[in-house]
Amino acid sequence: MPLNLEHLIPEHIRLFDPYRPSPPDAELMRLYGLKRLHRLNNNENTLGPSPAVRELLAGLEAGVIPVYPHGDSQDLRETLARTLGPDRSQFLVGNGSCELISSVVKAFCEPGDNIVTADKTFAVYEWVATFSGVEARLIPLDRDQRFDPDAMLAAVDDRTKLAFVCNPNNPTGTYWDEATMRRFLDGVDGRCIVVADEAYFEYVERPDYPDCIRLLDDYPNLVVFRTFSKMYALAALRVGYLCAGEAVTDVIGRAHVAYSVNTPAQMAARAALLDRSPFIERTRAMVRRGRELIRETCEALGFEHIIGEGNYVMIRTPISDTLLQRKLLRRGFLVRTMTGFRFPNWIRVSLEREPVLREFCSVFRSLFE
Numbered sequence: 001m002p003l004n005l006e007h008l009i010p011e012h013i014r015l016f017d018p019y020r021p022s023p024p025d026a027e028l029m030r031l032y033g034l035k036r037l038h039r040l041n042n043n044e045n046t047l048g049p050s051p052a053v054r055e056l057l058a059g060l061e062a063g064v065i066p067v068y069p070h071g072d073s074q075d076l077r078e079t080l081a082r083t084l085g086p087d088r089s090q091f092l093v094g095n096g097s098c099e100l101i102s103s104v105v106k107a108f109c110e111p112g113d114n115i116v117t118a119d120k121t122f123a124v125y126e127w128v129a130t131f132s133g134v135e136a137r138l139i140p141l142d143r144d145q146r147f148d149p150d151a152m153l154a155a156v157d158d159r160t161k162l163a164f165v166c167n168p169n170n171p172t173g174t175y176w177d178e179a180t181m182r183r184f185l186d187g188v189d190g191r192c193i194v195v196a197d198e199a200y201f202e203y204v205e206r207p208d209y210p211d212c213i214r215l216l217d218d219y220p221n222l223v224v225f226r227t228f229s230k231m232y233a234l235a236a237l238r239v240g241y242l243c244a245g246e247a248v249t250d251v252i253g254r255a256h257v258a259y260s261v262n263t264p265a266q267m268a269a270r271a272a273l274l275d276r277s278p279f280i281e282r283t284r285a286m287v288r289r290g291r292e293l294i295r296e297t298c299e300a301l302g303f304e305h306i307i308g309e310g311n312y313v314m315i316r317t318p319i320s321d322t323l324l325q326r327k328l329l330r331r332g333f334l335v336r337t338m339t340g341f342r343f344p345n346w347i348r349v350s351l352e353r354e355p356v357l358r359e360f361c362s363v364f365r366s367l368f369e
């Protein structure tokens with residue numbers, strides 16, 4: 001039977017160029033003849049998960065697996081409420097915060113609407129908008145590689161439903177301080193929903209960095225996204241959450257798939273929140289040390305670099321980023337090429353444990369010296 005696919009596909013899907021994930025480790029290792037591979041491409045925390053999570057997962061009963069999870073992650077939302085302050089009805093849990101990005105776009109946007117964000121930021125905001133038939137207005141970062149609040153405000157019009165602010169920004173590590181965040185929210189004045197994506201919240205140690213959950217009472221159009229994939233090191237389990245005013249959370253919940261978060265993920269996320277070990281402190285120390293090692297290496301080579309908040313840094317390379325990625329892969333390190341992030345010939349490197357990063361720095365130097 002002939003299938004006229006073209007006839008069935010909306011134009012925004014036909015034109016969309018999908019993301020292609022890197023191959024599994026085993027395949028990369030075979031292709032590059034490697035005995036081990038260090039992934040420095042996804043900003044994971046290989047120090048984790050924390051002791052309480054390890055214990056929980058080791059003792060997980062097989063009996064939980066045939067049973068559906070809580071459809072709305074109630075126990076986890078209760079723990080989030082007790083840990084962070086807002087009511088449990090204000091939280092929505094997703095299969096990673098990527099699923100929540102999709103839910104917030106579905107809940108508020110229809111074709112003809114637009115979202116406003118930056119041109120050099122986490123690409124999923126743009127992708128979800130584009131494959132939903134929604135215009136993504138990508139505002140250039142300012143001279144200091146920060147989201148540009150005035151230019152973003154100027155781009156907001158009566159079809160703007162969402163503004164995404166990645167704080168701190170992936171990949172530049174720059175952030176808006178509380179005064180800038182409030183100024184932006186005052187400027188928006190409730191005309192659209194503002195999403196503060198705080199995927200790297202737990203890594204930021206600056207006193208002027210805003211905890212946007214504390215701003216929710218002042219701004220009913222604010223939505224805060226966080227994830228268990230980064231600091232809490234639960235990336236494989238896929239669990240993230242949002243917090244907003246109850247009315248906004250309720251609207252997003254209508255467009256959100258129930259039962260999308262599995263039971264081990266819900267249990268591990270609770271254990272991660274309740275863990276009182278010094279795991280987060282140890283991770284922050286690891287990241288501080290990582291920044292020093294990369295800074296020393298870039299300064300020795302005279303390479304431009306951007307070291308901000310979060311567990312990642314950017315390095316400008318004198319050769320093509322894809323060529324450099326391949327050269328580093330041959331030596332057992334996978335980094336993120338940045339041309340796709342509109343930073344041609346930059347790479348992003350996740351900050352790993354010191355012995356791994358020392359080896360990375362020595363390999364990196366040997367390629368250029």
Ligand SMILES: Cc1ncc(COP(=O)(O)O)c(C=O)c1O
Nearest residue numbers: 096097098122170199227229240
């Ligand atoms: C800024 C930002 N937001 C969201 C995510 C997605 O996280 P999750 O694993 O919760 O889907 C990432 C992951 O890299 C990120 O960098």
